[in-house]
Amino acid sequence: MSVLCLVELDxxxxxxxxxxxxxxxxSAGRDINAALFAEAxxxxxxxxxxxxxxxxxxxxxxEGYAPLAWARALAGLATQTGATAxxxxxxxxxxxxxxxxxxxxxxxxxxNCTEFRSEADGVHRLVRQRWGGLLAEDAILEAPVAxxxxxxxxxxxxxxxxxxxxxxxxxxxxxxxxxxxxxAVESPAGAGGASLATARVVIGGGRGVGGADGxxxxxxxxxxxxxxVGVSRVVTSExxxxxxxxxxxxxxxxxxxxxxxxxxxxxxxxxxxxxGAKHIIAINTDPGAPILAHADYAIIxxxxxxxxALVAALRER
Amino acid sequence: MEILVCVKRVPTVGGKIAVTPDGQEVDTRxxxxxISPHEECAVEEAVxxxxxxxxxxxxxxxGPEDAIEQLRGALALGAGRAVLLExxxxxxxxxxxxxAIAAEVRAHGYDLVxxxxxxxxxxxxxxxxxxxxxxxxxxxxxxxxxxxxxxxxVARREYRGVEEAYELPLPAVVTVKEGINLPRYPSLPxxxxxxxxxVERSAPAWAAExxxxxxxxxxxxxxxxxxxxxxxxEAVPELVRVLDEWGIVS
Numbered sequence: 001m002s003v004l005c006l007v008e009l010d011x012x013x014x015x016x017x018x019x020x021x022x023x024x025x026x027s028a029g030r031d032i033n034a035a036l037f038a039e040a041x042x043x044x045x046x047x048x049x050x051x052x053x054x055x056x057x058x059x060x061x062x063e064g065y066a067p068l069a070w071a072r073a074l075a076g077l078a079t080q081t082g083a084t085a086x087x088x089x090x091x092x093x094x095x096x097x098x099x100x101x102x103x104x105x106x107x108x109x110x111x112n113c114t115e116f117r118s119e120a121d122g123v124h125r126l127v128r129q130r131w132g133g134l135l136a137e138d139a140i141l142e143a144p145v146a147x148x149x150x151x152x153x154x155x156x157x158x159x160x161x162x163x164x165x166x167x168x169x170x171x172x173x174x175x176x177x178x179x180x181x182x183x184a185v186e187s188p189a190g191a192g193g194a195s196l197a198t199a200r201v202v203i204g205g206g207r208g209v210g211g212a213d214g215x216x217x218x219x220x221x222x223x224x225x226x227x228x229v230g231v232s233r234v235v236t237s238e239x240x241x242x243x244x245x246x247x248x249x250x251x252x253x254x255x256x257x258x259x260x261x262x263x264x265x266x267x268x269x270x271x272x273x274x275x276g277a278k279h280i281i282a283i284n285t286d287p288g289a290p291i292l293a294h295a296d297y298a299i300i301x302x303x304x305x306x307x308x309a310l311v312a313a314l315r316e317r
Numbered sequence: 318m319e320i321l322v323c324v325k326r327v328p329t330v331g332g333k334i335a336v337t338p339d340g341q342e343v344d345t346r347x348x349x350x351x352i353s354p355h356e357e358c359a360v361e362e363a364v365x366x367x368x369x370x371x372x373x374x375x376x377x378x379x380g381p382e383d384a385i386e387q388l389r390g391a392l393a394l395g396a397g398r399a400v401l402l403e404x405x406x407x408x409x410x411x412x413x414x415x416x417a418i419a420a421e422v423r424a425h426g427y428d429l430v431x432x433x434x435x436x437x438x439x440x441x442x443x444x445x446x447x448x449x450x451x452x453x454x455x456x457x458x459x460x461x462x463x464x465x466x467x468x469x470x471v472a473r474r475e476y477r478g479v480e481e482a483y484e485l486p487l488p489a490v491v492t493v494k495e496g497i498n499l500p501r502y503p504s505l506p507x508x509x510x511x512x513x514x515x516v517e518r519s520a521p522a523w524a525a526e527x528x529x530x531x532x533x534x535x536x537x538x539x540x541x542x543x544x545x546x547x548x549x550x551e552a553v554p555e556l557v558r559v560l561d562e563w564g565i566v567s
Contacts, residue, residue, distance in 0.1 A: 095458075099446040107527065108526050131343075139530050141527060141528050182485060187479070187480050187482070225565060236495075243495060249437065250354040267332060293543075296544070306550055309553045310553050
């Protein structure tokens with residue numbers, strides 16, 4: 001059984017979310033092919049994840065990101081390679097392209113899967129995230145070609161036991177002009193710096209920060225640890241910080257090594273955004289705050305005293 | 318501008334989420350119902366556009382009769398017309414949902430259809446796109462900024478630190494994310510008007526889909542109750558030791 005996986009790049013290498021998708025792809029079939037909208041394939045990494053065929057979608061056919069054209073190219077490539085499953089990362093682009101693919105083919109699409117196995121021809125069992133990952137759904141998928149995206153914060157990316165021998169091919173998709181009408185025109189975003197979604201350390205601030213002017217110590221700490229500041233929904237609803245810094249079900253899902261949650265009670269919509277963190281430490285005045293049920297460690301106290309003390313201790317080192 | 322906003326009635330979850338014993342739905346004995354933050358923003362965006370450029374906002378939901386509560390909530394914020402696509406208790410999948418929405422769009426005629434980027438409960442990430450394909454309209458998803466002028470709209474979102482702008486001719490489908498605006502609170506006259514407003518009803522056909530739910534469950538959590546390192550600033554040396562151990566500081 002052949003599986004096709006859309007691989008997004010982060011620079012020249014596969015994005016973290018795509019490595020997770022490739023990992024789940026190996027439980028969907030034996031022959032793993034990767035589709036890349038790029039001029040060159042990160043061959044070594046793809047081979048180590050078990051990819052036997054890397055298909056570069058001819059760059060002149062699709063310039064930049066055009067969701068419908070990407071889906072059309074995947075549809076053609078899936079037919080050519082005889083794929084019984086097509087996967088993508090549960091990223092904004094992965095969800096969008098696979099939804100288009102579902103609409104083009106009339107097939108169902110299962111979003112944010114964490115487990116997948118085929119029972120028989122066209123019959124699959126899967127587990128997928130609901131409620132932003134707060135609930136798991138056991139589901140049956142009946143489709144000649146399974147379309148799925150892979151949760152970005154649940155399945156860890158793990159290389160294959162034995163690397164594949166990889167072949168690189170160029171694929172020229174058949175596109176209609178209309179497929180290219182909706183296209184992203186890209187420009188650098190306002191605020192630079194590390195992205196919340198991929199940051200190694202996230203310093204979280206919630207209601208306990210007290211107001212828009214209370215974030216300086218958190219920013220300073222984030223700077224010292226090579227991280228970024230993330231906030232809870234109340235902080236963005238109050239207008240203290242821009243929405244792009246929100247960690248949560250309707251904000252950004254994070255997967256850092258450390259999430260330091262300061263003055264955050266731990267509403268369930270926030271937990272959906274930070275449950276993918278490897279370690280969580282909470283600083284909270286309330287020992288009964290729900291966030292403590294999701295944290296490794298906690299300090300009971302006022303973040304306005306603890307954070308400056310932590311900054312001072314780190315500066316002394 | 319004729320704008321249709323699609324919303325979904327979902328349980329309001331605060332600090333906890335639980336599943337009914339049969340594993341078929343979220344236990345709502347202790348919770349109310351609402352629409353997702355993405356959809357609150359979709360309603361607000363539609364109201365702002367018609368306040369500026371004129372036109373009407375219609376709000377649609379596919380769900381049980383109780384979902385009229387959510388339609389009235391949107392009417393109170395400035396929507397002028399409400400449509401209930403009434404279900405018989407069965408859960409509609411994304412394909413049947415999109416077909417039902419597209420049928421309403423064809424019957425009434427709209428310039429713009431707004432939805433949330435994904436429903437809070439099912440998180441299918443596809444209804445807006447399927448609606449667009451049914452209608453043969455262009456679609457943009459996950460939008461955080463929208464401007465409309467002279468039959469064209471420019472929709473913006475951010476992806477990995479890069480801003481993406483999409484230009485779409487109308488009619489179009491756009492799914493939005495929280496952050497596109499700050500939704501207003503309903504006014505008292507708005508709420509009184511909403512209470513009396515009529516709700517148009519129809520009953521779309523349910524159809525089986527290839528993806529079928531067996532059961533919902535709370536996933537096993539890797540986290541346990543936190544170990545307390547200490548109280549206040551006195552706990553900082555212990556905190557630094559933990560950060561050291563994890564290789565966060567060197």
